[in-house]
Amino acid sequence: MPYAVSIDDPGVADAHDMLSPAKNVLRSHIVALEQLLDGLDDTLLKLAIRIAACRGRVILTGIGKSGIAARKIAASLAARDVAATFMHGADALHGDLGMVRADDIVIAITISGASSELLYVIRHARSIGAETVAITAAPDEAVSASCDHVIAIPALDTACDFGIAPFSSTIASIAVGDALTMLVAREIAFSRNQFARLHPAGRIGGRFLSVCELMLQDDALPMVGPDAPVEQVIAEASRTGIGACAVVDANRMLLGIVTDGDIRRHFLDGSESPASGIMTADPVTVGDDTDQHDAFAIMRGHRIAVLPVMAADGRTLVGMLNIQDMLQAGYPEK
Structure with a gap:
């Protein structure tokens, strides 16, 4: 039996009331994206310009849901011919830090801004001369303070479980990553032919194949x-x-x-x-x-x-x- 009760059963609360938690989450996402849009400034543009000029790699890192967001952003950048990759924050402390070079840009996604793993990653990256960026809902915390650049995102997760799980903040992280990706694509004059070349097996790229x-x-x-x-x-x-x-x-x-x-x-x-x-x-x-x-x-x-x-x-x-x-x-x- 898929459900313990059915919304059609007599005595069950109105379906609209039952959906209120879901609606609250979606409203929270909308508010977060609106705040992100209203707060957008040239910080993101400057980062896009630096990524376009980067001679090394763009390394996205994160833990938990922020790590998933970081992986997605890295994939989006790579699909635009940027040498981007994902490094898990925990794996970094077990040897993966060796991939970081002085001409890289390391972007840490952290909602709390206090991840001890990411703090170590950022400090190591800076120690060898790599440029560092934090995308965070806590711009005053330790990770942000250790980075060269900070992109703040809204912290609106009160609609989720106990008000602490990263829902809207994760959506905001991915959204700012998508916005950054499009700015970088414009800076490097990313073309339809390049897009097709990098997507030879997909229907998306097939639209632009010769x-x-x-x-x-x-x-x-x-x-x-x-x-x-x-x-x-x-x-x-x-x-x-x-x-x-x-x-x-x-x-x-x-x-x-x-x-x-x-x-x-x-x-x-x-x-x-x-x-x-x-x-x-x-x-x-x-x-x-x-x-x-x-x-x-x-x-x-x-x-x-x-x-x-x-x-x-x-x-x-x-x-x-x-x-x-x-x-x-x-x-x-x-």
């Missing part, structure tokens, strides 16, 4: 010359299974495209025209630097199933994109 990653090319590219008979066009289109064939000249310059529909119309008309006589001239195309997301939007907008991909000169055919391959790759996004 069409070159998915298009038919080389021997798989269906194409014929302008004088090719319709039988050859059919054979070439069938060979690749995309239901279309490019028409190119001797230098692989795109002249047009023949689709299944063009072939059907050819037979209905009873003509004996070669490929050049049944093709659609000047078809919609994209460059080989177009990302897959934009290419898919173009195909949907023009209601086409095949999209020729052109070289930088805008005339040479280098590939063909098939909407079925796009759908199999996860487009459109659910």
Whole structure:
């Protein structure tokens, strides 16, 4: 039995009353984020600039829930091409301090500001010349006093168990980390191509992968010359299974495209025209630097199933994109 009582049972308090603890937590989160927004100053921007210029690594550290927040922030920075890593505050005191170097920036996440482990980490980092930062709800405590820079976050955990567990303060830690990440990304001019390169297996990164990653090319590219008979066009289109064939000249310059529909119309008309006589001239195309997301939007907008991909000169055919391959790759996004 999943629950001891049901909110539908007679005599049970109103469901709204039963949900009040949950609502209080969410309200506390909202207040914490609003306070964080109102108190935002150039301290975060200055830190972002220093991280962007850092020649070493950005090491995030913390204990407990703050450690989880630190790990998340490190992962977000790393996903933006920053040499960021997570070092657990407890593991640091058992040898992991050896990873810290003088050209690193060590960022400690601590709600209480009094963690003895993090205090030792910060003091060690400063002793070897590393720059230190505290993200904390207690800017007057020992860890903050030992750091070069302090970013204060709201301390609003009264809505949680006994008013001491880190709920809203953890949310605030992650939020300020996300804000910092976006400032760093802007400082280093983080591009869509970089994002795609660092997320090759995810749907997020797939939005920005070049069409070159998915298009038919080389021997798989269906194409014929302008004088090719319709039988050859059919054979070439069938060979690749995309239901279309490019028409190119001797230098692989795109002249047009023949689709299944063009072939059907050819037979209905009873003509004996070669490929050049049944093709659609000047078809919609994209460059080989177009990302897959934009290419898919173009195909949907023009209601086409095949999209020729052109070289930088805008005339040479280098590939063909098939909407079925796009759908199999996860487009459109659910």
